Amino acid sequence: MPKLWDDTIEAHRQAVRDATLDATAALVVERGVTGVTMSEVAKRTGLGRATLYKYFPDVETILLAWHERQVGNHLYRLSSIRDQTGRLDAVLEAYAVICSEHPKIDLDASLHRADDVAKARRHLTDYLAQLLAEDVAAGRVRNDVPPKELAAYCVHALAAAGVAPSKAAVRRLVAVTLAGLRSPVPEQGESEAGAGSMTGSSVDDRGR
Incomplete structure (x- = not known):
């Protein structure tokens, strides 16, 4: 796999990861830890639930x-x-x-x-x-x-x-x-x- 393509994929993964962490932290402040769900995290980050589960298995x-x-x-x-x-x-x-x-x-x-x-x-x-x-x-x-x-x-x-x-x-x-x-x-x-x-x-x- 060409390095440019490899770097692009890694950058995308990092962007998704950062967006997920930021959205989850914001939800915790709003609702508390027990009020956070994978569905809401996916909604906040603009990801499908199936895509989110590829990165993280749970909240x-x-x-x-x-x-x-x-x-x-x-x-x-x-x-x-x-x-x-x-x-x-x-x-x-x-x-x-x-x-x-x-x-x-x-x-x-x-x-x-x-x-x-x-x-x-x-x-x-x-x-x-x-x-x-x-x-x-x-x-x-x-x-x-x-x-x-x-x-x-x-x-x-x-x-x-x-x-x-x-x-x-x-x-x-x-x-x-x-x-x-x-x-x-x-x-x-x-x-x-x-x-x-x-x-x-x-x-x-x-x-x-």
């Missing part, structure tokens, strides 16, 4: 594929910000903004394959743990808690941005989360030489 599979795509997009966005700024606080602020922009879809409670959902989310936690480990080594983040636990703390804390009433509230949430990453204040008589501090956060400067 659950579509939702898992959508979630994996979301996590991948978020990781790419966060990685780009880290590369551009070199600052953990900028990455966490960006993640909070992502949470505030995208309505939370609780797949764990609705799908039978919760392990698959958790696996995709662990990619995000693992990435943040790597960044935190670098900042721990540099003395910018507390070293009395393992980086992976700190990463889980950040992910769960910043998820609250999804219900924040304003951008100012999101910024305050990020500031509180960053405060939890700083080294605890030494008790009286202890040396403060080892106490790390976060890099200056634009979040702290705004919203005051």
